[in-house]
Amino acid sequence: MKLETGNLRLLFPGETEAVHALRAAALDRAVSLPVPTGMEEDWRRTDPRRFAIEALPPAGAPARVTPDGAESLDAFYDVVVRVGSAGWSVEDRSGVLAGGEVTLRTLPEALEADPERTAGLWNLVPAPRPDDRFESLARAFHSLALVLRVKPGASLDRGVLVRWREPEGRLFAPALLVDVGADASLAVTEVVESSGDGPSLSLGLTRFAVGDGGRLRLAHVQRAGTGSVRMGFTHGTLGAGASLDAVTVHAGADLVRTRFSADAAGRGAAARVGGLFLASAGQHLDQQTLQIHSAPDTTSDLLYKGAVRDDGHSVYRGLIAASRGAVRINAYQRNNNMVLNEGARADSLPGLLIDADDLKCTHGATIGSIDPGQIHYLRARGLSEPEARRLILDGFFEEITSRLPIPALRDAVRVLLGSRLTA
Amino acid sequence: MNDADSTLKIAGLRASVGGKPILNGVDLTIRPGEIHALMGPNGSGKSTLSNVLLGHPDYEVTGGSVEFRGRNLLELPTEERARLGVFLCFQYPVAIPGVTVAQFLKAAVDAVRGRGAVKAAAFLRELREGAKFLEIDDAFLNRALNDGFSGGEKKRMEILQMMMLRPSLLLLDETDSGLDIDALKVVSKGVNRLAGPATGMLVITHYERILTHIPPHFVHILVDGRIAKSGGPELVRELEARGYDWVREGAAAPPAAPGVAP
Numbered sequence: 058m059k060l061e062t063g064n065l066r067l068l069f070p071g072e073t074e075a076v077h078a079l080r081a082a083a084l085d086r087a088v089s090l091p092v093p094t095g096m097e098e099d100w101r102r103t104d105p106r107r108f109a110i111e112a113l114p115p116a117g118a119p120a121r122v123t124p125d126g127a128e129s130l131d132a133f134y135d136v137v138v139r140v141g142s143a144g145w146s147v148e149d150r151s152g153v154l155a156g157g158e159v160t161l162r163t164l165p166e167a168l169e170a171d172p173e174r175t176a177g178l179w180n181l182v183p184a185p186r187p188d189d190r191f192e193s194l195a196r197a198f199h200s201l202a203l204v205l206r207v208k209p210g211a212s213l214d215r216g217v218l219v220r221w222r223e224p225e226g227r228l229f230a231p232a233l234l235v236d237v238g239a240d241a242s243l244a245v246t247e248v249v250e251s252s253g254d255g256p257s258l259s260l261g262l263t264r265f266a267v268g269d270g271g272r273l274r275l276a277h278v279q280r281a282g283t284g285s286v287r288m289g290f291t292h293g294t295l296g297a298g299a300s301l302d303a304v305t306v307h308a309g310a311d312l313v314r315t316r317f318s319a320d321a322a323g324r325g326a327a328a329r330v331g332g333l334f335l336a337s338a339g340q341h342l343d344q345q346t347l348q349i350h351s352a353p354d355t356t357s358d359l360l361y362k363g364a365v366r367d368d369g370h371s372v373y374r375g376l377i378a379a380s381r382g383a384v385r386i387n388a389y390q391r392n393n394n395m396v397l398n399e400g401a402r403a404d405s406l407p408g409l410l411i412d413a414d415d416l417k418c419t420h421g422a423t424i425g426s427i428d429p430g431q432i433h434y435l436r437a438r439g440l441s442e443p444e445a446r447r448l449i450l451d452g453f454f455e456e457i458t459s460r461l462p463i464p465a466l467r468d469a470v471r472v473l474l475g476s477r478l479t480a
Numbered sequence: 481m482n483d484a485d486s487t488l489k490i491a492g493l494r495a496s497v498g499g500k501p502i503l504n505g506v507d508l509t510i511r512p513g514e515i516h517a518l519m520g521p522n523g524s525g526k527s528t529l530s531n532v533l534l535g536h537p538d539y540e541v542t543g544g545s546v547e548f549r550g551r552n553l554l555e556l557p558t559e560e561r562a563r564l565g566v567f568l569c570f571q572y573p574v575a576i577p578g579v580t581v582a583q584f585l586k587a588a589v590d591a592v593r594g595r596g597a598v599k600a601a602a603f604l605r606e607l608r609e610g611a612k613f614l615e616i617d618d619a620f621l622n623r624a625l626n627d628g629f630s631g632g633e634k635k636r637m638e639i640l641q642m643m644m645l646r647p648s649l650l651l652l653d654e655t656d657s658g659l660d661i662d663a664l665k666v667v668s669k670g671v672n673r674l675a676g677p678a679t680g681m682l683v684i685t686h687y688e689r690i691l692t693h694i695p696p697h698f699v700h701i702l703v704d705g706r707i708a709k710s711g712g713p714e715l716v717r718e719l720e721a722r723g724y725d726w727v728r729e730g731a732a733a734p735p736a737a738p739g740v741a742p
Contacts, residue, residue, distance in 0.1 A: 429537060434574035436558040437534050438584075439591030439639065448587060452578025452624065 060088055060111065063272040065197070067113055075168040079179060083196035090190040101144070102372045102404055103343040105310055107286060113258050116142075116200045118163075124148040127316045132402070133465045134246070136161065140201055140231065144250060149253030152217070153478035158211040159243075159410065164202035164232070175204060178234045178264050183292045183318040183347055185378055185410065192290040192316075195230045195260035200311040202232035202262075209238030210270060216244030216462065223281065225255035232262040235275070239268035239296070244462045246276040251309075254282035267301060269323060274302045274462040280473055281309040289315035289393035297323030297352070304460050305335040306470055307342055308477045314404065318347035321355035321386075331458040332361035333470075335477050336369030337403070343372040350379040350386045362457050364450060365401035366478075374406045377420065379413040386413065395427065395453055398444075438480070449476060484511045486549055486565065486648045488680055493544035494705075502528040504705035505544065510680040516700045517691055517716070518684045520702035521724040527571055527637040531703070534558055534568045538624040548649065550573045562591050567640040567647030571654045575626040581637065582607060583657045585644050592645045600660065610643045614670050639670035650681045652673060654691035668693035683685045701727045 060206040062081050069080065093105040122144030124137070131137045137148040138161070153159045180198070182189060205217060223229040236245050251257055259281070267273045273293075281287060287310050295301055301319055319328040327346065336342045357377070365371050377388045394403035405422035422437040427449050435445035454474055461467045488510040496501040496691050502525045510516050520526050532539050533546060535558040547551040553561050569660050576584060584623050585607060589598050592684055598606070611618060640711065642650060656664055671694050675681065683694055691699075691713070699715040700707045701724070711713065719727070 065626075211699075273564075428574075431576055432575050433536055433558060434533075434570065435576070437562055437570070438566055438588040438645065439559050439562040440587055441559050441591075442585065444591070448579055448584065449576060452576050455578030 058362040060084065060194075063117075066240060067137050068198075069117060073165045073168070073173065076165050077146065079164075080197050080199075080426075081276050083193045084355060087190050087193035087197055090193070092190070099374075103312075103314055103341065105329065109316070109371040110194055110228065110258070113226060113228040113256070114200045116224055116229045116367075118123045118201050120144045122146050130248075130465055130469050131218060133215060133463050135213050135215045136217040138203065138217065139222070139411040140220065141222040145201060153213055157375070158208050159213060159217070160206045161217075162204045162206075164234075165198070167204035167206075167234070172303075174236070175234070178204075178266055181264050181266070181294065182290060183320065185215055185347060189290075191260060191288050191450040192262065195238060195262040195288070195290060197231065198228060198260065199230045199232045199262065202234065204234040204236065204238040205243075207238050207241040207243045210240045211238065212242035213244065216246065218248065220247045221247065221249045221261075221338045222252045223249070223257050223259050223285065225253050225257050225284070228258045228260070230260040230262070235262075235263070235265040235273065235293070235461060237265070237267045237271040237273050237299075239272040241268065241274040244274040246275070246462070248298045249277070249279040249281055249287075250270070251282040252286050254284045256420065257281075257286070259287040260286060261287065261289040263289070263293075263424065265301075267293065267299040269296040270298045271296065272300050272302075276304045276461055276466060278306045278311055278466070278473070279313070279469060283309075283311055285310040287314075291316070292318045292320075292324045294320045295326035295328060298325045299323060300459065301328045302462070303328070303329070303343075304331040304457060305331075306457075306473075307344070311339060316345045316347070317330045318349060319357070320349040320351055321357060322349075322351050324352045325354045326352060327355065328359075329356065329460075330355040330359040330462045331457045332359075332363070333454055333474075334361070334363035334371060335474060336363070336371045337477060337480065338364045338367035338369065340369045342370070345374045346376070346390075348375075348377045348390065350383040350388060350416070352379075353384045353386065353414070355383065356387045357389065359455065361392045362394075362453060363397040363403065364397055365403050365455070366397035370402045370404075372404045372406070373422075374408070375409055375420065376408045377418055379416055379418070381412045384415040385414045386415065386416040388418045392422040393453075394422070394424040395448075395450065396424060428440070437465070447475070450478060451475070485573070486678070486680060487547075489547040489647055490546075491545050491547075492543040493529070493532065493546060494582075495528055495539050496542055497528065499538055500603060501542070502646035502705050503532065503596060506702070506705070506707060508707060510649070510682060510702065511682050513677040514677065514698065515683065515694065515696045516683055517679045517699045518702055519686070519688075519699065519716070519719060521728070522686070523714075524702045525705040526686075526702055527653055528705075530568055530571075530651045530684055531560060532712045532722060533566065533651060552680075553693075559591065562645075565648035566649040566651070567642050567645055567649070569642060569653060570657045571657065572637055573626050573634040575624070575629070577624050577627045580622050581625050585641060588641065589644055592640050605645065607640075610640050612641070613673070614640055616640060617667050631658040633658065633661055634664065635667055639667050643670060647674070648679055650679060650684075651682070652683045654684055654686060656685055664690065688720055691716055703728050
């Protein structure tokens, strides 16, 4: 597959002009940007050549099918969306879609219903804007793009679960746009899995806009198979008095590179961002976060905690950006890493990009191993060394796990981490 | 000797920290039902003894043996010692962030009393009862273990752990230090509830105060890594009156035979 606009029609036949135009614009932008070589500051720790976009054929949009294959976690959500190679389905478990408070559309449907707003959200990019060649490719080759919209003032009791199951042997580019109306409230959970451990390449795009006084709880749990190479791009804006509570969990895949950013763009907006990750044998996990403050009286509170074991390698790069005029802001960033054995590696690179002078900005990072005193204390209470280490790590992760929106999801993540720790 | 013999026999125990000898041949026997107090000046090796008995990795054993229930404790990993019924109330309990008291104690009870031996409901009942007995608010059971606890709260938590794990040999390492009188009474109440014919105890302390609440049968004074003097409870009063120097002088040079001129 060549990165040429002419190929888009062949790869994605029968699409509307509006969708095709978005693809073509994104591809034009992508090819206009330099291909990273690994010499760029941003790419020194992760080899860009491993994201071989042209090696796998892009997956087209799967067909819509009847809901099937419920898992126990699904019972805790109002709406469950399942996307797999056999198709995608929507289960409106508590009738919120039928009631019209929430709408779920595909990108072509949303472009037709609300062209400007949809295109605006689709093309929303963070400023300062890092290299977005791959992000543009995610737009150009998106497989299925869903647009979730909550009416102003509406609120869901439980929320929406989207299960992405990426196909093997394909370039898979799922996209999710979340549009939360003013004073509305929504919880969205994305669970990313793969259908097996065969090779796959995934480019995920998530965009959100939270209206004034709105509230969004966003959870992203990635548990892909060992053949998975993936990139994720999440960005959104918060209106005046709006709040975001986001948690990202990375426990799977072979190679991951993600960027998460939130722009507190309205006065008094608040972002709380949590990350939890575990890199085991053969895994390389590169995460970047960007806390943007472009309005006064805004706050951001970020905590990323991770563990590396075997020859796992994690890279965390955090940036706080405050623009001129963003006065009285409070930004906090912390990254704690646990290195579980020799040979594992964690890199932490915090940074500030400040163009304001009335602010409080705190950041810190730690890289350490499990305290032998803690292990001894637990062994003195009868726990074996592996049991002690496990319990200490569970506790280390708990600070983030407890931020997940639904108790059943917290339990699912605890079980997931436990299985990855003992594997 | 049979396996069930819960007598602790420490013989000729030597240990060092970072190459520096701290214990220089400790001999001590504690039978079930006996309460022994171990006193001594700072730096005499009291805490080293308790740490060595639990196999703390910072301490190196250089000689001697410790028999308990038919095993040489020194050859066992720490968790095996705990499962045999040895419990140390730590002088400095360790915080485990993110792990609740209840979660931790369920894991410990499963490990020491046997997995599945105590069902979840019975465990919670016992835990709440223990907390109530020690005047610990139930809310503490859902807080992270020792994380942000005051000194007194940590010590109560040690005693709660002890009650849940039901040891046959209890080692208290300066459990009284930093406790106010009310906390000391509560802690002592917990210890005295465990005390009985099946349990041996070693109360390590710098002060006689705790011994008025937990009266010992035997008192030993540790000086320079050796037990310099042993006796009954009267030794405590004598120490109080004469201080450690009196023992130290005695330990440094054996008293000359009476009536013989140098």
